[in-house]
Amino acid sequence: MGIQIMIKEKNSASALKLLKIMVNKDKSSLWKLLLVYAAAIISASLAVVRIHGMRILINGTVEKDIEMAYSGLLLLFCFNILFAPVLGFFEEYMSQRLTADANQNLQEIAMESIIKCRIEYLTGQHSSELLHTILTSIARAVDGVVKITKGILSAVCSAAVVIFYLFLKGSSMFLGIALITAGLSLLLIPLFSKFKKAYSREEAAKHEMEAFVQDAVLGAEVIRTYSMKENFARIFSEKYRKFLDKSKISSIINSSIINVKFIIGLAGALFIFTYGWFLTVNGKMDAGTLMAFFLGFWITMEPISRLSVLWSDFLEARLHAQRFFKLIDFEQEAVAISYAGNSQTNIKAHMEAHKEEFRITFKDVCFSYGNNQVLKGISFEVRENTAVAIVGPSGAGKTTLLNLLVRFVRPCSGSITLNNIDINEYDLDYYRSLTAVVPQEPVVFSTSFYNNISYGNLKAGPGEIVNSAKIAGIHDFIMNCKDGYYSVVSERAVNISGGERQRLSIARAILRNPKILILDEPTSSLDSYNETLVNEVICSAKKAGVVFVVSHRMSTIAGADVILFIDGGKIAEIGSPQELMAARGRYYKWIISESEDSPAG
Ligand SMILES: Nc1ncnc2c1ncn2[C@@H]1O[C@H](COP(=O)(O)OP(=O)(O)O)[C@@H](O)[C@H]1O
Ligand SMILES: [Mg+2]
Structure with a gap:
């Protein structure tokens, strides 16, 4: 090529x-x-x-x-x-x-x-x-x-x-x-x-x-x-x-x-x-x-x-x-697109004034990669203190939905608003300061554990960094390494396991104390002990705002307030775990087939 x-x-x-x-x-x-x-x-x-x-x-x-x-x-x-x-x-x-x-x-x-x-x-x-x-x-x-x-x-x-x-x-x-x-x-x-x-x-x-x-x-x-x-x-x-x-x-x-x-x-x-x-x-x-x-x-x-x-x-x-x-000539990320002519000062003031009624609204959102329409007419609203589990088969468009939320991509039509203002109108740095992401493939930089976590919030002190590592369940592992927090993670992180990488990535996100926490399959490499730990992280993070988590793990999904079951780029079902189980619809069938496939799940 x-x-x-x-x-x-x-x-x-x-x-x-x-x-x-x-x-x-x-x-x-x-x-x-x-x-x-x-x-x-x-x-x-x-x-x-x-x-x-x-x-x-x-x-x-x-x-x-x-x-x-x-x-x-x-x-x-x-x-x-x-x-x-x-x-x-x-x-x-x-x-x-x-x-x-x-x-x-x-x-x-x-x-x-x-x-x-x-x-x-x-x-x-x-x-x-x-x-x-x-x-x-x-x-x-x-x-x-x-x-x-x-x-x-x-x-x-x-x-x-x-x-x-x-x-x-x-x-x-x-x-x-x-x-x-x-x-x-x-x-x-x-x-x-x-x-x-x-x-x-x-x-x-x-x-x-x-x-x-x-x-x-x-x-x-x-x-x-x-x-x-x-x-x-x-x-x-x-x-x-x-x-x-x-x-x-x-x-x-x-x-x-x-x-x-x-x-x-x-x-x-x-x-x-x-x-x-x-x-x-x-x-x-x-x-x-x-x-x-x-x-x-x-x-x-x-x-x-x-x-x-x-x-x-x-x-x-x-x-x-x-x-x-x-x-x-690579096109840069748009810093802010002003549809309604709101100034950044107005937007920030609006955000500060309406902190309590924090809500994210997807209105008829569509997205395509070229000719491949990945998301079709997604509409839902989430309010403060909610954990949303995004569930569905592989390739359904879950990661794409998260990418829209962090503004890696923009909807082809429809809108995503935060407190009634389109997220693309917010100054990019300001908007991203409200979010923290744990990507599907956890990213670990070739530097110390300390730096790796501190990238979540460069202003944080050692106490906060250690605290985040403890919450993410990676503190003991780090302390057992030769130079503790100053041990260097090797290139491609071959000296730490997938699960440790994932926990490090979670510690970085926690340090940010975000309004919107986004986790893309954070438990895929974790055992049940650490899975419980992540569920606790989700519970505490939603107190500060909203958590979006893509997961296949029953315990994580069942602990969420709302489940979005996505299939073929559409919301097939939406509701609380109890409601969806009781409805015995697509979600119920999917859960049954998943639990038959994986004894651990
Ligand atoms: N960068 C990309 N370019 C083109 N197509 C993509 C890209 N990323 C994902 N897709 C396609 O979009 C669809 C949804 O992908 P994704 O959102 O990653 O699914 P999920 O996270 O639910 O497994 C898939 O069909 C995938 O092939
Ligand atoms: Mg994905």
Whole structure:
């Protein structure tokens, strides 16, 4: 499933866009960039001094004019030993500072986009691609764009100055060289376009390989238990071979580009040698000017040929820039949508004033993923101090209903209101400060237990953190770890069990003391002792507001005040556990079949 980056913009547009983002984020990059350009232009333009010095030196030697030869030598000395190295050092230093700063700034922009974008932009991506973009693509894009723009400037300047100088010294010779170089350079155009395509295929193959490696790490246990080791090794070598094939093609094209440049150099030098010989023998050109042509040709060819190497670097850089643009174009979560024109101050004041009549109302809510209509006309109302159990077969739309409630997604039609105001009108941070979520797959970060819990409320002190851990039944486990609360949970939380992960996630939610607590199958990995503990958590949390819990466990469901039985995206039945059991309807039948399936339930 390699992701081909669609290239819509022209080369120059991508480069300009990247430079613009760099400068917008940090104004000091503008003057750093200008200094780099200025240094490049000055050192390129002064190349003519070398040619002139060489010409004077040779003519002085030929004519035995010591003073003239000496002044040529002095010019060469000043340029080669003093001026060029100092300017070169300055330019290199500024470039490195510029690219290092820009790299950091763009990485920050990319991270911000990842943190603030709508959830679906992340779930649709392989995480290895995001990693690659942040860790590799940004640096390569910045480096390539700075190098190429600098390269173009210095090539153009040195060519313009040298060409003008040579034109003054011998127009027929100059014309010959210009024709040969321009003619042969035409050969490069199709090669460049071939390289562009080949490189983009190489990158796609590389990405596919990276994604596969990541799957092999994340799915390590499954690969072993399903005896897929050989299979995975084979697929990896196939993918690696594909990548090698693609990269072989692009490197063949790249070396053809280098060969064409070699041919241009050889043809130009041969022309200068033969035609220059003819002119010199016939007394139409002095030896110094002939040498100046050789040197001038080399000095102009050098940056131009460097440019064609840089050009392939730039095409790579552009592809990396496109990855970055794609990432920063992720749509952000809407902070607040004002339908009724309520200001945030009004909304908060309304919320504070009506704290006691806290209620959440779903009115005819529909939701679809693309063409798949997942929720159809959901309507119900819950008031303060209520625990709602959301029950139903897998795929019924339970998690989706919770996602609507935390504003990961928005209803396609209908509305969800909190105290009569649409939840999407609330400021996102304010609204989320009222909620806490224990997701179906508990998330544990690679940091200490302490930090893992404290993410629930960064203002909470150690006492509150320990208290939450105790309520969630994870305190004793943490205290038995080597460094207690400061023990670090390893990557992918392999050093703690599924149940411990779930309890850690619950402790984080409790710390938040939310008005709306959302639990998605919180007891799926818990034994009956911890299940009772979760039921107690639900009982105490509903005193502060409302609890929504998706569960298959009888004890959890039976303890709820209201049951929403969802099937096929609709509310099939709604009522208290006693009412639904007495009704002997769909819920009753489902409970019977569930308890037959699982003796524990
Ligand atoms: N991100 C998504 N993109 C597309 N379809 C999805 C997505 N998440 C869930 N679905 C689909 O929506 C339906 C309901 O899913 P979900 O709400 O997770 O069910 P439940 O939690 O009841 O098991 C399923 O058919 C599922 O395939
Ligand atoms: Mg679910």
